[in-house]
Structure formats: structure tokens, C-alpha cells
Amino acid sequence: MDHRVNIIESPVLTDPLADIVSFLQPRAPYSKWVTGAGPWRIRREQTGQVFYGLVLEGAIRFQADGRDEVALAQGDFVLVPSSFGFTTTSANEKPEAGIVTTPVHLGNGALRVGRADGPADCQYLVGHCVFGSADAALLVSLLPDTVIVRRDERLAALARLVRDETLSKRPARDVVLERLLEVLFIEALRSAAASDTAPGLLRGLGDARISEAIRAMHREPARAWTVDELADLAALSRSSFFARFSRTIGVPPMEYLFGWRMVLAKGLLTEGRLPVATVAERVGYGSSSAFSLAFTRHTGMAPAHFARAATAAAAE
Structure with missing residues (x-):
């Protein structure tokens, strides 16, 4: 589907965030539902893809390269438009220094980190976005390095839908999932525009x-x-x-x-x-x-x- 929108010929479109999103042509082709227990540490080295995560239950710790570590609790959302490498870590039990956990694939888009047995002490949704626009680098540069939205119920509701769809085997699952993830991405930007973010377009709109x-x-x-x-x-x-x-x-x-x-x-x-x-x-x-x-x-x-x-x- 072609997501391009010609805003030039529509003078009623004066919403800069809508303009930016339309030109970015965001897609969210990937998401995983992660459950964790005990001590664990996940490291992502690769860049070039915009990362997002949303804590569904419990808490985790998140640190983008060159940035301070932040604690994310249930309902918190993080978006890293500039595609830094990053580390996510268990919040309740600190893993040993230098230890990196290999996630266990449970099938159907679900991952397990830390202890394999027993109840999970955290659940979170992770994934990445891609942009169809040739000007994505320019537009993304106008967004903050890291966007964190705290305890937004609309984002949490969307994440629950994404989690349910991730684990389902219903017809057109992948199509529905991608659309939900796109809405999740846009809602995160909209929520961040109303918050005290780092310098960038979102802060300007606020x-x-x-x-x-x-x-x-x-x-x-x-x-x-x-x-x-x-x-x-x-x-x-x-x-x-x-x-x-x-x-x-x-x-x-x-x-x-x-x-x-x-x-x-x-x-x-x-x-x-x-x-x-x-x-x-x-x-x-x-x-x-x-x-x-x-x-x-x-x-x-x-x-x-x-x-x-x-x-x-x-x-x-």
C-alpha cells in the first residue's frame, strides 16, 4: 500500500506532526512479546532500525548507548528514533557484569529471558519501525534521541491488542499486527509531543x-x-x-x-x-x-x- 500523502495540495492540513508522519511513511513489520524472570541482560548492537518497547507488566531497565540508564515500569513506552545500540536489563535481580542473555524463542512471536521456569516477573513488547521516505534521516533528526512516555493508558491499550494479535493464529494476523504497530508508533509520538522531551520537533509542538x-x-x-x-x-x-x-x-x-x-x-x-x-x-x-x-x-x-x-x- 502506498502511504504517501501530498499535503501541498491540501491547505487544511496544518498539523506538522501529521505532516511528518505522512512523509516518514512508517511501517512496523516486527514485534516480539517478551517475558522475563530472574536476572537477565539483552544487548542489541545493530543500528539502522528504530526501536520501541512498552512494559506490559512489572519493570525493566533500559539504557541507550551514551545515555543514562532509565527504569521503565508498567505502562511506560520508549522509542529510540536515532537507532542507538541499547541494553535492556532485569529490574528486580541484577545480572552479573558482562553477562548477556540469549532469549529463548517460544514460538508465535514470544520470547523468554532469564530463568526458563516459574512465573514471569516482567512482560514487555519490543519491535522496530522502518520508514519508506527517502528523507527519513532528515525527519528523524528532528525527533529527540530518546522518547519516553510514562504510563499512557492509550499506549497500554494498544500494546495489549498487539500482544494478543502477536500470540494469535487468526486470519490476516500479520496485516492487522502491522497496522496496530503503526498506530502505536504514531500515538507514542503524539503523546511525546505533549511531554517534556529532548530538543526536537516534538518538543517544539508542545x-x-x-x-x-x-x-x-x-x-x-x-x-x-x-x-x-x-x-x-x-x-x-x-x-x-x-x-x-x-x-x-x-x-x-x-x-x-x-x-x-x-x-x-x-x-x-x-x-x-x-x-x-x-x-x-x-x-x-x-x-x-x-x-x-x-x-x-x-x-x-x-x-x-x-x-x-x-x-x-x-x-x-
Whole structure:
């Protein structure tokens, strides 16, 4: 199924989070239900896939590489968009230093860690997401390094559905499971947008003043925005707005706008329905030459060449 959404031609779409999710084209093709007892430690070295986990019962400890260890209790959700290596560890009994546990596959998407017999003292759901967008790296860079949502009942309810579907043998199980996992991912981002997250788009959307500027840029990407105009929308002085936006999002306002325009331009060029001049106009450039120069510097490829390459790739 093609998840792409052309938001340019729908001016009523002014939700930046919806824009980002639509362009990311998230899929969640993998999930496992894990039960654990006693001391255990799981280590994941590979990167390149966005990890998520949700504690269903009990507690675990989680540590992304280069980050502090955090305790996750029942109902807590963790998402690592930047795909760090990470370690998960039993919370009740500390494993010996350097010991890494090999999970036992129980079949049907279930794993056991720690002691093989006796009741489990924790249950959690783990999996990874993949993104269909060629601009996933840019968009994911606007998300925090680690997203933690504490005790969100909507996420917990979704996780219970995913667990039940994981363990079932019902028709179309894999299709239903993937859709549920996509909803789980989006709900986690939405929940994190309302929390005190690390610098990034989610934190910006949770800031009432900064979010006004972000929504305006998404609503009218072709407008010749200035920092002064965006500061007025945020009801802040120019200097206060610039500093607050940069601190909250992680990049300055014009850099964010440029990145978003390039994402939109790539989407339009990939669709192949519009000439370069029209694409340039729709993303805020007064001339094809100015747009071509900016696009080529950003991607290393001229717009016309990018469009032809995208068409050829789609035909393969």
C-alpha cells in the first residue's frame, strides 16, 4: 500500500506532526512479546532500525548507548528514533557484569529471558519501525534521541491488542499486527509531543508559542517567511524567538523551513506530475534557477535529474 500523502495540495492540513508522519511513511513489520524472570541482560548492537518497547507488566531497565540508564515500569513506552545500540536489563535481580542473555524463542512471536521456569516477573513488547521516505534521516533528526512516555493508558491499550494479535493464529494476523504497530508508533509520538522531551520537533509542538510558527511554516511553505514574521506569530521578540526556537527544535527557524521545503520538493518531484518551475513556486522559490541551485546543493542532484531517477526507481 502506498502511504504517501501530498499535503501541498491540501491547505487544511496544518498539523506538522501529521505532516511528518505522512512523509516518514512508517511501517512496523516486527514485534516480539517478551517475558522475563530472574536476572537477565539483552544487548542489541545493530543500528539502522528504530526501536520501541512498552512494559506490559512489572519493570525493566533500559539504557541507550551514551545515555543514562532509565527504569521503565508498567505502562511506560520508549522509542529510540536515532537507532542507538541499547541494553535492556532485569529490574528486580541484577545480572552479573558482562553477562548477556540469549532469549529463548517460544514460538508465535514470544520470547523468554532469564530463568526458563516459574512465573514471569516482567512482560514487555519490543519491535522496530522502518520508514519508506527517502528523507527519513532528515525527519528523524528532528525527533529527540530518546522518547519516553510514562504510563499512557492509550499506549497500554494498544500494546495489549498487539500482544494478543502477536500470540494469535487468526486470519490476516500479520496485516492487522502491522497496522496496530503503526498506530502505536504514531500515538507514542503524539503523546511525546505533549511531554517534556529532548530538543526536537516534538518538543517544539508542545511549546504553544513555537508551535504557532511551525504550523505557519507547514501551512504556507511557499511564503517568503522572515524571522520577524514568525516571531510576531509567536508573540516574542525577534531575538527571544530565534533563541527559543533554536533551543527547542535543535535548529534555527530558517534552517528548519529550508529542510521542510526540500522534503516537500522531493515529494513533488518523486510524484512526477509537475514541472520543476511549478515545484519551485510551491516550495517558496521565485525562480527555477534559485530552486535548482538550492536543491542541488542539498541533494547533490539537480531537480530534473532527481525526478527522472525517482521515476526510473519506481518503474523497477
